Amino acid sequence: MKQFAAFIQKEFFHIFRDVRTMMILLVMPVVQIILFGFAITTEVNNVRIAIFDPSKDAATRQLTERLEASRYFTIVRILDSPDTIDEIFRRGEAQLVVVFGDRFQEKLQHTGEASVQLLADATDPNQSTTLTGYASSIIGSYQQELTERQGIPYRILLETRMLYNPQIKSAYSFVPGVMGLIVMLICAMMTSIAIVREKETGTMEVLLASPMPPIYLILAKAVPYLVISIFNMGTILLLSVFVLHVPIAGSFFGLAVISILFILVALALGLMISSAVETQVAAMLVSGAGLMTPVMMLSGMIFPIESMPPLLQWFSALIPARWYIAAVRKIMIQGLDLRAVWLELSVLTAMAAALVTISLKMFKIRLNN
C-alpha cells in the first residue's frame, strides 16, 4: 500500500511540475465551458429584426412599436416586399423577420383573428428558438391586453418558421458535450501519454524489473487522473450553474454515477492506447484522432445524431461519449432521474466492464519486443 501511495504521489509530482500538463488539466476545462457556454448563451439583446407590414394600420404599428421598445430587438429594416426576406437573411442583416398578414386590424376587428408570421434564421437553432420565443411572448401579451380592454376574445395567429434548419431538434446543450470531451481528454489522452512517457524514458523498464505488481503500476497512473477528472466535473458543473445558468434539473446522484462510469470507460481506453503504442506522439495522435474526433463529431455534441446518415448513426452507438452525453442531457437538462437513463447506464456499464478487462489483459508484464 505504501508503494501505491508513493507511486500516486510521484504521479502528482509529474503533473504539478509540468506547466503544459497543468494547463491542459485545469485551465482547459474552464476555457472550454466558458467558450462553448457563451457561444450558446440564451440571453439575447438588441437582435436585428426586419418587419414586413402590408397592412400599415394602427394595430400593426402598435405591435411594431412594442417589438422595438423591448430590449431584445432592434428594427433595422422595414421591408417593402416579401421577396427580399431571403436576401436579408443571407446577408445576415437580420436574424428574425416579422411578417404581418394583410388587412391586419380589419381582420382582427371583424373576424377576431389575424395572423403574424415569424421567420427565423435557424442555422443557429438555439438562438432562433429563443428569438421566436421572445417575439411570440410580446405579441401574445399585446393580444391579451387587447382582449382585456375590449372584452372580445381576439386571436393573433402566430406562425413560426425556422429557416435553413427546420428540424431544430436536439438544440445542443453544450455542457454535457463539454463534460464528455473533457473526460475523454483527461482520462484517455493524459493517462495514455503519462504511461507511454515512462516507456519512452526507460523508467518503465526499471519499474517492471521491480517487485511492484504491474497492476499497481496501471492503477497508480489512473488514480490521479480520476481525481482530476472528478475535480474538473465539479468545476464544469459549478460554472454551468453559476456562470451559464444551466441548472442541474435532475438527480445529482444520477449525474455522479453516470459520470464516474464514463470516467472508467475513458481510463480503460487510455490504458489500452498506452499498451498499444510506444511513443508519446503516437499516444497523442491515437487518442486525438481516435477518441477526440469521434466525440466531437459523432456523439451528438455538435451534430444531432438524428440527422446523421444511418451508417454514422450506427457507428455513433459505439462511441461511449454518445451515451454519456445523452444521459447527462436527460438528467441535467430534462430533469430526469437514473431510471430514465437505464439504457445509457447499461450500455456504459457493459462498455466499462469490457474495456477494463481488455486493457488489463493487454497490459504487458514484460517489454514489448
Add this chain to the structure above:
Amino acid sequence: MPAVQLRNISKSYGNLRALDSISFDVRRGEIFGLIGPDGAGKTTLFRILTTLLLADNGEAAVDGLDVVKDYRAIRNRIGYMPGKFSLYPDLTVEENLKFFATVFHTTVEANYDLVREIYQQIEPFRKRRAGKLSGGMKQKLALSCALIHKPSILFLDEPTTGVDPVSRKEFWGILRHLKEQGITILVSTPYMDEATRCDRIALIREGKLLQIDTPRRMTEQFTESLWGVRSNRMYPLLTDLRAYPEVKTCFTFGEFHHITVKADFAEEKLERYLQERGHREIMLRTLVPTIEDYYMQIAQTDTL
C-alpha cells in the same frame, strides 16, 4: 548454485538473430563482464535475465529462480540499471531515491549504508532535479536507486557509456567495493579497457559467445607477436601495412596501428618499406597484448 545460469538462450527479432544459443554461468560474488560492441546482444541478454523479455529458446535462472516462471521472485532480489538513464528527470535526486526505495519495499534509511559511499557524492545536490545532473552524477544516482533495496545481483547495462573518464574510473572503484560486500555484479561495456577490471569476462559478438575466461588468461592466450606502428599519415599506413607480406593482421587502435607478424618479420625491413612509401615520423614498438587485441583476433578467426 551459480548466481546466474544460462543454457542455450536464443532470441531473434524477425530475421535478426540477437542471441544465438548462449550458455554460461556467473559465479556468486564475482564481477562478470559482458564485453562486445554495440549490437552484440548485450542489452537483449540483460533484459532476458531481468525478466523483461522472453527468450525464444533455452533456459535461464537468476539466483536459482527461473526467469519465466519465477519472474516475480526475481524482481524482488535484483537491481537493474538499464543502458539509458532511467530515472525521473522532473523529480529531485532525493525524491527519486525515496521513490525507488518505496517501490522496493524499503526505506532510504534502512539501506543507507550500502549506498552511502555513492550517494554522499551527490547529496549536496539532493534538491536538484535529476534531469539537471551531469552524466557522472546521473549514473551515480541511478546506481544508488538500483542498490537501495540491497539486491543480491546487480545488472548494469553499459553503465559507463557517455560518462567522463574520471567518473568511469571512480565507478569501477565503487563496483569493487560492492563486490566486497557480497553482491554479484553482471556488467556490460563496449569499452575493452574496462574488461580487465572484471573478475571474468565473456566476449560476445553478433549474438554469439566467443570466449569466457579471466581477463589475464585471455591475454595470455594471445600468442602472436604484437607490434604497434605509427607514422605521419595514419590512414595510408593502414593499407600499406595490410599490403606488406609479413604482416598477418592490422587494426587501428587509436594512436597506433596494431599488427601481428609472421616469424620472418624484421623491424628494419618494414621501416624501409614504409619510408619508400612516403611515411615519415615512423614509430615501431612491441606491445603487450590487451583484451581488445585478443577480441579482434578471435573475432577475425571466427568469421574465417
